[in-house]
Amino acid sequence: MKIALIGTGSVGQTIASRLVSLGHDVMMGTRNVADKLASTSKDMYGNPPFSEWHAANKDVQLGTFAEAAAFGEIILNVTQGGNSINALKLADEKNLDGKVLVDIANPLDFSKGMPPSLIPELSNTNSLGEEIQKTFAGAKVVKTLNTMWAGLMVNPTMIGGGDHNAFICGNDAEAKAKVKALMNQFGWKNENILDLGDISAARGTEAVLPIWLRIWNATQNGAFNFKVVS
Amino acid sequence: MKIALIGTGSVGQTIASRLVSLGHDVMMGTRNVADKLASTSKDMYGNPPFSEWHAANKDVQLGTFAEAAAFGEIILNVTQGGNSINALKLADEKNLDGKVLVDIANPLDFSKGMPPSLIPELSNTNSLGEEIQKTFAGAKVVKTLNTMWAGLMVNPTMIGGGDHNAFICGNDAEAKAKVKALMNQFGWKNENILDLGDISAARGTEAVLPIWLRIWNATQNGAFNFKVVS
Numbered sequence: 001m002k003i004a005l006i007g008t009g010s011v012g013q014t015i016a017s018r019l020v021s022l023g024h025d026v027m028m029g030t031r032n033v034a035d036k037l038a039s040t041s042k043d044m045y046g047n048p049p050f051s052e053w054h055a056a057n058k059d060v061q062l063g064t065f066a067e068a069a070a071f072g073e074i075i076l077n078v079t080q081g082g083n084s085i086n087a088l089k090l091a092d093e094k095n096l097d098g099k100v101l102v103d104i105a106n107p108l109d110f111s112k113g114m115p116p117s118l119i120p121e122l123s124n125t126n127s128l129g130e131e132i133q134k135t136f137a138g139a140k141v142v143k144t145l146n147t148m149w150a151g152l153m154v155n156p157t158m159i160g161g162g163d164h165n166a167f168i169c170g171n172d173a174e175a176k177a178k179v180k181a182l183m184n185q186f187g188w189k190n191e192n193i194l195d196l197g198d199i200s201a202a203r204g205t206e207a208v209l210p211i212w213l214r215i216w217n218a219t220q221n222g223a224f225n226f227k228v229v230s
Numbered sequence: 231m232k233i234a235l236i237g238t239g240s241v242g243q244t245i246a247s248r249l250v251s252l253g254h255d256v257m258m259g260t261r262n263v264a265d266k267l268a269s270t271s272k273d274m275y276g277n278p279p280f281s282e283w284h285a286a287n288k289d290v291q292l293g294t295f296a297e298a299a300a301f302g303e304i305i306l307n308v309t310q311g312g313n314s315i316n317a318l319k320l321a322d323e324k325n326l327d328g329k330v331l332v333d334i335a336n337p338l339d340f341s342k343g344m345p346p347s348l349i350p351e352l353s354n355t356n357s358l359g360e361e362i363q364k365t366f367a368g369a370k371v372v373k374t375l376n377t378m379w380a381g382l383m384v385n386p387t388m389i390g391g392g393d394h395n396a397f398i399c400g401n402d403a404e405a406k407a408k409v410k411a412l413m414n415q416f417g418w419k420n421e422n423i424l425d426l427g428d429i430s431a432a433r434g435t436e437a438v439l440p441i442w443l444r445i446w447n448a449t450q451n452g453a454f455n456f457k458v459v460s
Binding site for chain 2 (some may be wrong): 009160215
């Protein structure tokens, strides 16, 4: 399958590598390809520059946001949540129309100190997932995988035999089924993918971040996930 | 131990019954004792009037907020989050000074439709737990148990052999240790009580409510809890 990632950060890199290893054709989209390949600076989390990662992952194509969106049969949003709407506008609405748009981003607000809070206008009575669906009405937005470290998104069996939960929500049942099929390839069992309903449930899954960050801080280990016990 | 509950709703009733069964002396505090005993109306969740419950739980004493707070060696806040600060003011700061004040409430906002959101000024960059600690600086506020259905708070072994998590936070280590000892009596194992640090971590645990409510809606079962898998 042709899969596009909008964004080139560490989450996107982790997912892109895994998709290539599964045999998919992958293109990552960025604002300016030449600038991205020329950059030698680490990202805000201290990860190496994109060019270093890309040199070791030549099978991942790089294009503009719009080129990547046009390429992808499925499009994954892996930008910083505060930049997502703008990046997707640059990707161009016509390249998103009718496609499954998987939103994995979180609307983190780094302007008020650490740990980050949520961007007020994109939380509580709204969410990034809903805002994307409202802004790009022709896309079939599916929110999932945003509640965990990227390593677990694409390799859930790394911990607890894979017996923990991913949440999924979105307005289109067929789009959710397609995304679940892709998650199956990552190692997710259907019984561990909990469908929370329409895209407004993104208010709930994005609000996992505040406790995720506190647990990460307390345990100093990001390789954890939540399991719903009942 | 003498334990006070500020609030008389279904969460408080569940905890009060359990505390009595464990041999504690329990007083619940309310705004007006005569009114509370005379009321014949169901609460907003459709639970029977307090008087019916109290008729079957005569060992639980009933007093004003201030009488209950004066009585308790440990005080549990089980009011609706939006009413907590006012109820605790009526309980009187001098009755809280130096005591462990366990905050189990959530700042739910029912004014913007269902499911409820969080009260904006008590969420994201603030929390009810922190607001209580700021307002009643002499109390030792410990936030815990607010992330689950009341039945599980006091009887965690009801599901999954009790092998799921409670979160705890607060500024005073000794106060947290006292609350953990009480939770042990409910059936919580220490290894399942995850200390997230100071009271600002209440921003994280209170933000569990949005996803809790969505899971409850999707599964139609409130008897679930989260387990951190790593």
